[in-house]
Amino acid sequence: MHVRHLVTFILALAYCGCASQETIQQHIASHAREIGAQEYAPARMVAVGDLDGDGVVDSAVVYTLEGAHHSNNYQQFLAVSSSRQSGRFFDTVVGGKDVREITGISITNRQVELALLEYTSADASCCPSRRASTRYILKRGVLAEQARPTTTPNPALEPFER
Numbered sequence: 001m002h003v004r005h006l007v008t009f010i011l012a013l014a015y016c017g018c019a020s021q022e023t024i025q026q027h028i029a030s031h032a033r034e035i036g037a038q039e040y041a042p043a044r045m046v047a048v049g050d051l052d053g054d055g056v057v058d059s060a061v062v063y064t065l066e067g068a069h070h071s072n073n074y075q076q077f078l079a080v081s082s083s084r085q086s087g088r089f090f091d092t093v094v095g096g097k098d099v100r101e102i103t104g105i106s107i108t109n110r111q112v113e114l115a116l117l118e119y120t121s122a123d124a125s126c127c128p129s130r131r132a133s134t135r136y137i138l139k140r141g142v143l144a145e146q147a148r149p150t151t152t153p154n155p156a157l158e159p160f161e162r
Helices: 003-013 021-035
Strands: 045-049 058-066 074-081 089-096 100-108 111-118 130-139 142-145
Touching (some): 021 058, 021 074, 058 089, 058 100, 074 111, 074 130, 089 130
Parallel strands (some): 045 100
Antiparallel strands (some): 045 058, 074 089, 089 100, 100 111, 111 130, 130 142
């Protein structure tokens, strides 16, 4: 996990009702078991902020699962835990091999914003190169992408270095 994300997460836990690191770990481990995968923990990113407008800080995490069903593949998932939903997690696939790579996460204006790298026609399967960003909202228990990714990423999102 990138140090900036870890520090933000730890400080937020001190004064919020968001999901604990242990709860997040349990959720990811359960998901990994369901699909026969392992988490690549160094790629985990956590953000905290108010997603549902109730004034209580919520949690969002991007995590990477590898080798599902004995494959040589990985997928990145966004999981959100909302205080209004009793801490229940909502998940969706947001990236992965030959899809796009998520490099940063933040919560602003009741939305999860993801910094990412998209593939161009010249990119190898390992290495997307075009910087972009996208946003997700939690609406009626579903994480929905707001619009097509933009190639002008939000400068407030500082993607971690490879």
